[in-house]
Amino acid sequence: MKLKIPVLFVFLSAAAAFAGHSEEKWIDADSPKLAEESFDKTYKDFIFRAKIKTENGGKARVNFHRAQNGRTGYSVEIDNDAKSANWWRSTGSLTSVRNIVKKFARDGEWFDLEIKVHGAEINVNINGLCVVEYVEPLKPFRTKKNSGMLLSEGKLSMEHTGGGRVYVKGASVEPLPARADIDNQRLAAIDESSDAVIRLHQADFPVMDFHVHLKGGLTSDWAFAKSRKIGINYGVAPNCGRDFELNESSKAEDFIKHTGSQYPFILCMQAEGREWHKLFGPDIRGRFSYVFTDAMTFNDINGKRIHIWRDDEVDCPKGSEEAYMDLIVKTICEILENEPADIYANPMRLPKALEPGAKKYWTDKRREKVLDSLAKSGKALEINMLSRLPDFEFIKAAKSRGVKFTFGSNNAAPEFGRFEYGYEAAVKCGLTSADIFNPYSAKISK
Numbered sequence: 001m002k003l004k005i006p007v008l009f010v011f012l013s014a015a016a017a018f019a020g021h022s023e024e025k026w027i028d029a030d031s032p033k034l035a036e037e038s039f040d041k042t043y044k045d046f047i048f049r050a051k052i053k054t055e056n057g058g059k060a061r062v063n064f065h066r067a068q069n070g071r072t073g074y075s076v077e078i079d080n081d082a083k084s085a086n087w088w089r090s091t092g093s094l095t096s097v098r099n100i101v102k103k104f105a106r107d108g109e110w111f112d113l114e115i116k117v118h119g120a121e122i123n124v125n126i127n128g129l130c131v132v133e134y135v136e137p138l139k140p141f142r143t144k145k146n147s148g149m150l151l152s153e154g155k156l157s158m159e160h161t162g163g164g165r166v167y168v169k170g171a172s173v174e175p176l177p178a179r180a181d182i183d184n185q186r187l188a189a190i191d192e193s194s195d196a197v198i199r200l201h202q203a204d205f206p207v208m209d210f211h212v213h214l215k216g217g218l219t220s221d222w223a224f225a226k227s228r229k230i231g232i233n234y235g236v237a238p239n240c241g242r243d244f245e246l247n248e249s250s251k252a253e254d255f256i257k258h259t260g261s262q263y264p265f266i267l268c269m270q271a272e273g274r275e276w277h278k279l280f281g282p283d284i285r286g287r288f289s290y291v292f293t294d295a296m297t298f299n300d301i302n303g304k305r306i307h308i309w310r311d312d313e314v315d316c317p318k319g320s321e322e323a324y325m326d327l328i329v330k331t332i333c334e335i336l337e338n339e340p341a342d343i344y345a346n347p348m349r350l351p352k353a354l355e356p357g358a359k360k361y362w363t364d365k366r367r368e369k370v371l372d373s374l375a376k377s378g379k380a381l382e383i384n385m386l387s388r389l390p391d392f393e394f395i396k397a398a399k400s401r402g403v404k405f406t407f408g409s410n411n412a413a414p415e416f417g418r419f420e421y422g423y424e425a426a427v428k429c430g431l432t433s434a435d436i437f438n439p440y441s442a443k444i445s446k
């Protein structure tokens with residue numbers, strides 16, 4: 001049931017706020033603060049609206065709930081620069097709480113930004129699309145540096161943070177009536193007492209699952225709502241290859257045109273089978289942000305095409321395990337060194353028949369071979385969060401060779417965790433944002 005009483009109040013205050021500014025202003029390095037009369041008041045619950053345009057990679061922040069006691073409040077990022085060093089903190093990001101990888105707005109084009117703060121909830125909309133939906137829990141997790149990043153009340157400000165000019169017009173602030181149901185709102189909050197996602201965002205570490213499939217009933221709407229809710233950016237991939245529905249270039253093209261254009265995700269290609277690059281040339285590959293492949297489809301010792309996740313296809317009789325392992329390692333190294341993919345996904349996976357002996361079969365010598373090929377290839381290594389592969393020792397060895405990393409799930413169903421293994425790997429292997437593959441920098445597949 002909705003409360004009816006505040007409607008009139010909302011209407012009146014909205015009318016008052018919209019008296020505002022339609023003239024075009026800008027901020028840049030010489031004049032980094034936007035002066036707006038309406039910013040100089042204390043706001044608690046409000047909607048901020050503005051039309052914004054960045055030029056030459058201009059970057060800015062809208063700050064709110066900033067108070068004189070030094071409390072920082074929150075910020076929303078404006079950054080449409082594809083070459084940005086902070087590629088994981090694009091326009092609409094709720095800074096260090098819900099950082100967004102996807103560029104929903106473009107340099108040189110006006111876009112609508114709306115920030116709504118109401119009770120315990122913060123929403124950010126870009127061109128009418130909700131990209132952040134954050135409910136502050138009763139006990140939010142904040143690092144020491146960000147300890148003032150909390151809801152309260154305070155002034156608004158807009159500041160330039162780098163690059164070219166940022167133009168603003170029609171900036172307005174609409175006060176909202178206080179909510180009486182904040183306890184109810186908080187029922188929808190994520191418990192941050194153990195949540196890995198907020199810990200990574202607070203450390204300004206990219207939080208992206210590069211390997212998500214719309215499978216097992218996971219629709220794009222559901223995936224987008226889930227991504228917003230739990231704060232993980234998704235790279236969504238169709239499987240492209242001879243044995244899949246998208247088995248030729250024109251079908252991948254259709255997918256991008258008809259389905260992909262509706263997606264509010266980073267769109268990427270999972271390349272399947274060893275002939276994939278003959279089916280999908282650089283033109284179509286270039287339409288996807290990046291391409292990843294794994295070493296789970298190949299011709300076995302008898303020359304038979306197998307998919308190692310299909311147990312009935314794997315023919316590895318007793319006594320042939322070592323030969324089978326050698327074939328797997330050889331396949332991985334050939335893929336790494338010869339195929340035009342950006343990322344090696346589902347790494348170190350073995351057929352079920354070999355899994356119980358994985359520790360024994362993955363000898364130091366075999367691991368070294370894969371590591372050498374990986375470093376030589378310039379490909380990134382996926383840290384798979386569902387299979388929990390590769391192990392930390394391998395990740396550390398890859399890091400020491402300068403290899404970049406991605407995090408991936410390769411989900412078969414709508415539920416696939418909250419970055420648990422990714423967080424553990426980042427902490428235990430000392431990964432920093434510089435170790436993570438930048439999806440805007442993919443070159444090998446292009």
Ligand SMILES: [Zn+2]
Nearest residue numbers: 211213270410
């Ligand atoms: Zn996959």
